[in-house]
Amino acid sequence: MAKQTLNVGSSANDGTGDTIRNGSIKINSNFEEIYNSLGDSALFKQSGTGSISRTVESKLKDFVSVKDFGAVGDGVVDDTAAIQAAVEAANGKAVVFEGGKTYLISSELSFSGIDISLWSEGAPATIFLNGQNDNGLRADNTAFSSTTLSSSTAKYSRTWTVANASGITPGMIMEIKSDELWYYDNRGLAKKSELHLVESVSGNDVRTYLAANDGYDTSTETVTVTFYDPIKVNIQNINFKAVPQLNTSSPKFALQILYSSGARITDVTTEGFQAKGLGLEGCYGAKVTRHTGINCNYWKTGYGAQTYGCTNTVFSNCYYRGCRRGIDISGGEVISLHNLIESCVNDGGGYSSNGDQWGLTDSGSSIGA
Numbered sequence: 111m112a113k114q115t116l117n118v119g120s121s122a123n124d125g126t127g128d129t130i131r132n133g134s135i136k137i138n139s140n141f142e143e144i145y146n147s148l149g150d151s152a153l154f155k156q157s158g159t160g161s162i163s164r165t166v167e168s169k170l171k172d173f174v175s176v177k178d179f180g181a182v183g184d185g186v187v188d189d190t191a192a193i194q195a196a197v198e199a200a201n202g203k204a205v206v207f208e209g210g211k212t213y214l215i216s217s218e219l220s221f222s223g224i225d226i227s228l229w230s231e232g233a234p235a236t237i238f239l240n241g242q243n244d245n246g247l248r249a250d251n252t253a254f255s256s257t258t259l260s261s262s263t264a265k266y267s268r269t270w271t272v273a274n275a276s277g278i279t280p281g282m283i284m285e286i287k288s289d290e291l292w293y294y295d296n297r298g299l300a301k302k303s304e305l306h307l308v309e310s311v312s313g314n315d316v317r318t319y320l321a322a323n324d325g326y327d328t329s330t331e332t333v334t335v336t337f338y339d340p341i342k343v344n345i346q347n348i349n350f351k352a353v354p355q356l357n358t359s360s361p362k363f364a365l366q367i368l369y370s371s372g373a374r375i376t377d378v379t380t381e382g383f384q385a386k387g388l389g390l391e392g393c394y395g396a397k398v399t400r401h402t403g404i405n406c407n408y409w410k411t412g413y414g415a416q417t418y419g420c421t422n423t424v425f426s427n428c429y430y431r432g433c434r435r436g437i438d439i440s441g442g443e444v445i446s447l448h449n450l451i452e453s454c455v456n457d458g459g460g461y462s463s464n465g466d467q468w469g470l471t472d473s474g475s476s477i478g479a
Contacts, residue, residue, distance in 0.1 A: 173204040176213070183211030185238060190215040193237070197226060202342060204228075207235035209347070214238050219247040229346040234377065239352040243362075246350045246383060250368035251341050254282065259333040260314065265325035268309075268317050272335050275314045282308045283338040283369055283394050284318060285419075287444055290331045295445075302326070303444040305421040307371060307394045308337075320421070323447055340371035340394065345378055352382035354405065361385035361408040368392050375401055384408040387433070388415040392444070395422045406433040413437070414456065419444035424452070431457040 174196050176183075181192035193213060196205050202225030207213065209232035216239075226249050239246055260273045270284070288302035306318035316335075326333045350364040361384035367373055373396040380387030380403050387403030390396050396417075403414030412434025417423045419441040430436035436456030439446050 173206050174200040175206045175208075177208070181207075181213060183208055183213050183235070185212035185214055187214065188216050189213040190217055190219070194219055197221060197228070198224065200227070201225065202227060206230065207237075207348065209233040209235055212236045212238050214240055215246075216240055216244075218245045221247075221249045223251050223341065224249075225342040227342075227344040228348050229344070230348060234347045234349050234379070236349040236351055239350075239383075242353065243360075245362045245366065246352065246364040246380070248366045248368075249341060249343055249370070250366075251338055251370075254278075254337045254339045256334060256336045259286075259326055259328050259335060262328045263322050263326045263333075265323070266321045268319075268321050270316045270318065270322075270335065272314050272316055275311055275316055278308060278311050278316060278337055280308050280310055281340070281371065283340045283371060283392065284308055284316060285336040285338070285392065285444060286322075286326070286333060287336070288326060288331045288333045292445060299443065300441060300445050301443045302331070303419070303441075304447055305392065305394055305419060305444060307421075320448070338369040338392070340369055343367050343370045343373040343375075346374070346376045347378075349379040349381070350383070350387075351379075354382045361411065363387070363389050365389065366391070367396075371395055373397070375399070378402075379404070380414075381405055385411050386413040386416050386438075387430075389413075389418065390416065390420050390423060391418040393417070393420045393423065396420065397424045397426070398428060399426045401425070401428040403428075403430045403436070404432055406430075409434065411438075416440060417446050417449055418442065419446055420449065421447045423449040425450070425454050426452050428454040429457075430455070 176193055176196045179192040179196040181189040183189065193215065204227045207228065207230040209230040213235065215237060237246065255277060257272045257274045259270060261271045263270050284306045286304050286306065290302050291298060292300040292302050302324050304323045306320055308316055309319045310317045363386045364380035364383040366389040369392040371394045373390065373393055375388060375398045377400050382405055384406060385408050387406050388398065388401060398415060401415060406412050406414050414430030414433040414436045415425065415428065416438040417440065425437055433456065437451055437454060439449050
């Protein structure tokens with residue numbers, strides 16, 4: 111049925127317009143057509159066998175657009191507050207950026223204890239940091255609880271008996287750290303340590319998916335066990351770029367993710383952040399695919415990407431250029447274990463932030479520990 115248009119006449123009470131009855135009929139016809147199209151409560155039904163009806167409002171809340179919070183994406187207007195608000199409101203649901211647009215930020219985007227999912231469709235969106243004194247994006251989490259091993263754990267065992275496993279649930283990250291130094295580290299920093307994912311809990315016995323990499327004797331060492339309820343992070347088809355940072359005593363990073371399980375970083379470019387492009391710390395089972403890191407050239411760090419005290423990280427088909435080191439597998443007091451680098455390339459050469467030149471075969475321009 112075609113839209114019904116009311117004839118209001120040429121002037122008041124001139125007898126040329128619709129009568130009240132005819133006008134009401136047309137209005138009802140228009141409403142009936144809208145109702146027949148949208149249904150009760152404006153229902154949406156996906157095509158395909160087995161789909162169910164949902165309200166349009168429910169469907170629209172499946173994801174959050176940064177435009178919902180006022181982000182412009184013209185590379186001029188400061189979108190920091192809009193992006194921060196969108197991610198916090200989404201709380202793990204997908205936050206969508208418009209492909210091909212540049213979103214200007216003036217300070218670090220910082221999130222603690224919430225899941226994060228960022229993506230753009232089609233051409234990648236760019237988050238551009240306009241400043242020298244800030245990082246790009248940081249996502250972290252605080253410890254759920256901390257306890258100690260109450261009995262010794264043999265190497266290759268999957269069961270750890272702790273003093274207090276109250277509240278611990280499957281899927282939590284478990285960080286093991288002895289007060290004894292790790293015998294393979296001559297820096298005097300790394301401890302006998304490892305990172306695990308909890309599979310099950312029975313009383314104070316915690317079972318992990320992977321076996322112990324080392325043995326721990328509670329009669330001679332104190333072993334701290336810290337649990338984290340991990341955040342979920344998924345970033346796809348987003349570029350993080352910055353005004354090239356000058357030689358500084360406080361270099362910055364593009365992305366830093368702490369205590370996440372199963373993080374996914376896919377088709378992401380980081381450029382212009384001197385300290386590191388991507389940092390993973392205390393993460394379990396992260397997968398980084400087609401990450402490109404450019405100009406991470408701080409002379410002391412300068413990592414295209416780094417795992418720091420992580421387990422089961424996979425880097426696949428990544429590319430690094432102008433970085434002091436392409437991928438750094440490292441750790442502080444907690445060591446990194448069972449990490450895989452496959453089909454990745456680091457273009458050697460270039461200059462560090464203090465002006466030193468790296469040769470094409472310089473060991474400083476490398477991929478590895």
